[in-house]
Amino acid sequence: xxxxxxxxxxxxxxxxxxxxxxxxxxxxxxxxxxxxxxxxxxxxxxxxxxxxxxxxxxxxxxxxxxxxxxxxxxxxxxxxxxxxxxxxxxxxxxxxxxxxxxxxxxxxxxxxx
Amino acid sequence: xxxxxxxxxxxxxxxxxxxxxxxxxxxxxxxxxxxxxxxxxxxxxxxxxxxxxxxxxxxxxxxxxxxxxxxxxxxxxxxxxxxxxxxxxxxxxxxxxxxxxxxxxxxxxxxxxx
Numbered sequence: 438x439x440x441x442x443x444x445x446x447x448x449x450x451x452x453x454x455x456x457x458x459x460x461x462x463x464x465x466x467x468x469x470x471x472x473x474x475x476x477x478x479x480x481x482x483x484x485x486x487x488x489x490x491x492x493x494x495x496x497x498x499x500x501x502x503x504x505x506x507x508x509x510x511x512x513x514x515x516x517x518x519x520x521x522x523x524x525x526x527x528x529x530x531x532x533x534x535x536x537x538x539x540x541x542x543x544x545x546x547x548x549x550x
Numbered sequence: 551x552x553x554x555x556x557x558x559x560x561x562x563x564x565x566x567x568x569x570x571x572x573x574x575x576x577x578x579x580x581x582x583x584x585x586x587x588x589x590x591x592x593x594x595x596x597x598x599x600x601x602x603x604x605x606x607x608x609x610x611x612x613x614x615x616x617x618x619x620x621x622x623x624x625x626x627x628x629x630x631x632x633x634x635x636x637x638x639x640x641x642x643x644x645x646x647x648x649x650x651x652x653x654x655x656x657x658x659x660x661x662x663x664x
Contacts, residue, residue, distance in 0.1 A: 441593075468650075470651055477657075478656060478657075479556075479639060479654040479655055479656040479657055480594070480639065480641075480652075480654040482651045482652075482653070485651055493651075496651075528593055528594070532650075535650045536582075536650045538584070538596060538599065539584075539596075539652060540596070541586070541593035541594045541595070542593050543591075543592055543593045544592075544593050
């Protein structure tokens with residue numbers, strides 16, 4: 438595709454349920470990032486993948502959050518036992534490689550009720 | 551880690567006027583400074599960036615300046631138009647960041663009134 442694709446675009450879930458958010462990066466981009474944007478806030482780094490290397494999970498806020506990247510392309514961010522404070526926009530971004538320009542998707546808006 | 555401060559948080563200007571947004575960073579090793587524009591309901595879009603070996607960069611009505619000594623950089627928008635209304639984020643990246651991840655400011659909500 439032409440840009441970073443994320444799904445779902447909107448998700449409303451009940452507190453305690455698990456959610457999965459998907460990211461399809463720009464074709465050929467080896468670096469993939471997940472960020473979280475809470476209402477009126479800046480972008481908070483969550484996790485980074487580069488090729489087949491082990492991901493850097495240093496930004497994940499708790500062990501309820503995890504992410505995978507299969508085949509060096511599509512990534513899934515999973516939030517287990519969601520809580521209301523998890524409500525935010527989850528943004529995925531990709532880059533041709535380390536140190537290059539980072540391009541964002543449109544985000545997945547998560548609301549936990 | 552890197553800390554990026556951004557001011558002001560909100561900015562209102564009249565169409566045709568200039569707008570300036572300022573950011574400071576804490577990590578002297580930071581070497582890349584992009585600016586993103588985010589419209590309501592959309593993801594951030596890169597509008598301009600500058601690297602540490604350059605003091606100023608211009609692209610039509612948008613310019614960015616960098617003062618490495620003072621560790622601050624600014625976005626300048628001239629001849630503002632209503633479609634410039636959006637939230638603008640500055641960011642900084644250094645070699646010490648995770649995977650060259652960007653550290654973002656908290657954003658400036660710019661409103662351009664006709």
